[in-house]
Amino acid sequence: MIKIKNLHANIDGKEILKGIDLEVKAGEVHAIMGPNGSGKSTLANVLAGNENFEVTEGEVIYEGKELLEMDPDVRAREGVFLAFQYPIEIPGITNATFLKTALNEIRKHKGEEEITAKGFLDLMKQKASILGMDPAMISRAVNVGFSGGEKKKNEIFQMLMLNPKLALLDETDSGLDIDALKVVSEGVNAFRNDKNAVLLVTHYQRLLNYIVPDYVHVLYKGRIIKSGGKDLALELEEKGYDWIKDEQLETESA
Amino acid sequence: MNNKTRPNEWYVSNFEKFESKLNGQSESFVHTIRKDAINRLNEMEFPTTRDEEWKYTNVAPLLKNDFLPTYSFENPKINSEDLRKYIFENFECDILVFVNGLFNDELSKVGKLPSGAVVDSLNNVIKNNPDLIKDKFNTLTKVQNAFNALNNAYGVDGAVIFIPDGIILERPIQLVYLGGNGTDKVLSLPRNLIIAGKNAQAKILANYAGYGDVPYFTNTVTEIFADESAIIDYYKTQHENTNSYHIDRTDINQKGKSVFSHTAFSFGGLLVRSDINSELEGEFMECNYYGLNLARENQHVDTHTFVDHAKPNCQSNELYKTILDDKARGVFSGKIMVRQDAQKTNAYQSNKAVLLSKTATIDSKPQLEIYADDVKCSHGATVGSLDEEAYMYIRSRGIPDDLAKSMLIRAFANDVVDNVKIEEVKEQLNHLIFEHLQRVEITDISKY
Ligand SMILES: Nc1ncnc2c1ncn2[C@@H]1O[C@H](COP(=O)(O)OP(=O)(O)OP(=O)(O)O)[C@@H](O)[C@H]1O
Ligand SMILES: [Mg+2]
Numbered sequence A: 001m002i003k004i005k006n007l008h009a010n011i012d013g014k015e016i017l018k019g020i021d022l023e024v025k026a027g028e029v030h031a032i033m034g035p036n037g038s039g040k041s042t043l044a045n046v047l048a049g050n051e052n053f054e055v056t057e058g059e060v061i062y063e064g065k066e067l068l069e070m071d072p073d074v075r076a077r078e079g080v081f082l083a084f085q086y087p088i089e090i091p092g093i094t095n096a097t098f099l100k101t102a103l104n105e106i107r108k109h110k111g112e113e114e115i116t117a118k119g120f121l122d123l124m125k126q127k128a129s130i131l132g133m134d135p136a137m138i139s140r141a142v143n144v145g146f147s148g149g150e151k152k153k154n155e156i157f158q159m160l161m162l163n164p165k166l167a168l169l170d171e172t173d174s175g176l177d178i179d180a181l182k183v184v185s186e187g188v189n190a191f192r193n194d195k196n197a198v199l200l201v202t203h204y205q206r207l208l209n210y211i212v213p214d215y216v217h218v219l220y221k222g223r224i225i226k227s228g229g230k231d232l233a234l235e236l237e238e239k240g241y242d243w244i245k246d247e248q249l250e251t252e253s254a
Numbered sequence B: 001m002n003n004k005t006r007p008n009e010w011y012v013s014n015f016e017k018f019e020s021k022l023n024g025q026s027e028s029f030v031h032t033i034r035k036d037a038i039n040r041l042n043e044m045e046f047p048t049t050r051d052e053e054w055k056y057t058n059v060a061p062l063l064k065n066d067f068l069p070t071y072s073f074e075n076p077k078i079n080s081e082d083l084r085k086y087i088f089e090n091f092e093c094d095i096l097v098f099v100n101g102l103f104n105d106e107l108s109k110v111g112k113l114p115s116g117a118v119v120d121s122l123n124n125v126i127k128n129n130p131d132l133i134k135d136k137f138n139t140l141t142k143v144q145n146a147f148n149a150l151n152n153a154y155g156v157d158g159a160v161i162f163i164p165d166g167i168i169l170e171r172p173i174q175l176v177y178l179g180g181n182g183t184d185k186v187l188s189l190p191r192n193l194i195i196a197g198k199n200a201q202a203k204i205l206a207n208y209a210g211y212g213d214v215p216y217f218t219n220t221v222t223e224i225f226a227d228e229s230a231i232i233d234y235y236k237t238q239h240e241n242t243n244s245y246h247i248d249r250t251d252i253n254q255k256g257k258s259v260f261s262h263t264a265f266s267f268g269g270l271l272v273r274s275d276i277n278s279e280l281e282g283e284f285m286e287c288n289y290y291g292l293n294l295a296r297e298n299q300h301v302d303t304h305t306f307v308d309h310a311k312p313n314c315q316s317n318e319l320y321k322t323i324l325d326d327k328a329r330g331v332f333s334g335k336i337m338v339r340q341d342a343q344k345t346n347a348y349q350s351n352k353a354v355l356l357s358k359t360a361t362i363d364s365k366p367q368l369e370i371y372a373d374d375v376k377c378s379h380g381a382t383v384g385s386l387d388e389e390a391y392m393y394i395r396s397r398g399i400p401d402d403l404a405k406s407m408l409i410r411a412f413a414n415d416v417v418d419n420v421k422i423e424e425v426k427e428q429l430n431h432l433i434f435e436h437l438q439r440v441e442i443t444d445i446s447k448y
Helices: A040-048 A072-077 A093-107 A117-130 A135-139 A148-162 A178-191 A206-209 A230-239 A242-253 B009-012 B017-019 B023-026 B031-044 B122-128 B148-156 B388-395 B403-415 B421-437
Strands: A002-011 A015-022 A029-033 A055-062 A080-083 A089-093 A166-170 A195-203 A215-220 A225-230 B094-099 B102-109 B118-121 B159-162 B173-179 B191-195 B201-210 B218-226 B232-241 B247-254 B257-265 B271-281 B288-293 B300-309 B315-324 B329-337 B348-357 B361-370 B376-384
Touching: A002 A040, A002 A089, A002 B009, A015 A055, A015 A225, A029 A040, A029 A230, A040 A072, A040 A080, A040 A166, A040 A195, A072 A080, A072 A093, A072 B315, A072 B388, A080 A148, A089 A093, A089 B403, A093 A117, A093 A135, A093 A148, A093 A215, A093 B403, A117 A148, A117 A178, A148 A178, A166 A178, A166 A225, A178 A195, A178 A206, A206 A230, A215 A230, A215 A242, A225 A230, A225 A242, A230 A242, A230 B094, B009 B017, B009 B148, B017 B148, B023 B201, B031 B122, B031 B148, B094 B118, B102 B118, B102 B122, B118 B122, B122 B159, B148 B232, B148 B247, B159 B201, B191 B201, B191 B232, B201 B218, B218 B232, B218 B257, B218 B421, B232 B247, B232 B421, B247 B257, B257 B271, B257 B403, B271 B288, B288 B300, B288 B329, B288 B403, B300 B315, B315 B329, B315 B361, B315 B403, B329 B348, B329 B376, B348 B361, B348 B403, B361 B376, B388 B403, B403 B421
Parallel strands: A029 A195, A029 A215, A080 A166, A166 A195, B094 B173, B159 B191, B173 B201, B191 B218, B201 B232, B218 B247, B232 B257, B247 B271, B257 B288, B271 B300, B288 B315, B300 B329, B315 B348, B329 B361, B348 B376
Antiparallel strands: A002 A015, A002 A055, A215 A225, B094 B102, B118 B159
């Protein structure tokens, strides 16, 4: 689905991503872990098309197309979705207006008809119920006055509504209480199928008990320094990152 | 410069002719005010950019025109169907309509009011019940500049709203002011007076709109009195045609425990200047000013506010937002005075501007004059482009550039629009925002 080759990216002239190689196939879940400031959000944002970051090298092939050539809205219409680490409040725009506009743009892009008012309402109710959300929140302004956890849930709600092919989840688990974590994980699992893929950034093994990854990668100082199966996350939980850093130093000096 | 010596001359020299057309109206107490004003107009000069208060707003282009005063031009024939283009609809309200400052009885519609309440034209009130307004009329707006003098001298009509003590007007009142006649450069000089008694409540929507494309000049004066514990929501919208001039002076006097809110929306006009002044003459009251100024192409929009805290324990709160595109210019000047007596004053002022183009400019001038020591005052001004993080967020959901910008405009305007407590008006204002900025409209679909 997506193939990232030697991806380098800067912000304000400072190199953050220093050569990322990663391939995610349809049906897979990849977890990205790594210490604070290692570039996890940067990677997710570069893939989503955040123009604050400048890609200096490398390429990303998504569904056979050059992802980096596309504007962020085009990427979204092509099926890329980023659940933000810090979701944004948009006063004056209701969730309904926001999502219906987005959904219709995506449908238009695919050559489909606009969704009917009834169709939208039904879809909305169905997806809200997966997350145990009050359907009344659809008439509230996007994220305005939402608690930290509600904002994260709302990101997953948006994902379910827009049904992307590639979901990039940036620390969607942080700030969630145990029940919410379960519900959100169920939401992600309900979304998963063999035609889509999930790239999730997390600090905690806990989430990976619910959303079991096929691969776990450790991002450190802008590079993936270790990849493994789901057991790697357990090992990290137990031992922290230092042992990999040491390994990395050894290979570097070798 | 034109070859006339002073722009005043045209108005001074035409006064006699105008006076002769006044008929019975020249008998009233207002006529003394009028004669006094024309003398003042003769003596004083119109403001120039050398005046501190007019530093950023040059009225010379306006003064090059000799605008025709009332009774020297034909008013357009407007029927109730035409009127629909200009008014806010789909909610129950009483309506007074003024065309170039003249009351239009046929288009106006006032339902049954509580006993003692008056919603009528100034002329009718002067004719039928002058004592109702005599002690208030022209006591707040003392002629401060030549524009006020011009309004006093030539203004013949306007709205009077009188709400007796303890009366709550259930229906909002919509005051419609149409300017222009489509052929001549005309003057429209509404003169309004709102008197709210103790514990009185009302919602008033003053709606200034333009007829045709020919330039005209709306120069309006409004005096508002809010007695003890009165609650007055005053909304003002201005969508004059974009070749025209709009100068508004509104003076408010508030007494103890009253709550007055002034919420203004400026869309049209080539040159727009609004002065809003409040005297807070009592304790424990609240004065709110909110405003949204939109301008594009070569429009110029200027808001000057002055809140005068004379007594302790009052709160004033100002929020002004400006969106400018193309070569538009914005001006905001907000003065807050806290007099020595006015301890425990809370005064806030915030002025935010978004520039949609590199050639748009804004000048912002907050002025705090504080003579009391136990007060909380703050002011802040920001200028920038649309919120970039939110822009990315919206686009990351598949929403294209133009729609994303429209959403951000709506988001930016929201905390001003939200102060309008008439739902239907709120939606129509949102529509006007997009229409005026020529952006794709975002309509709210959350109401199933
Ligand atoms: N807008 C920015 N301006 C300057 N530096 C930035 C900006 N955004 C990110 N950075 C820097 O880039 C580096 C990587 O940040 P990033 O947010 O990608 O880390 P992260 O791995 O997601 O960390 P965390 O686990 O704390 O979320 C950090 O050093 C951060 O300070
Ligand atoms: Mg991060």
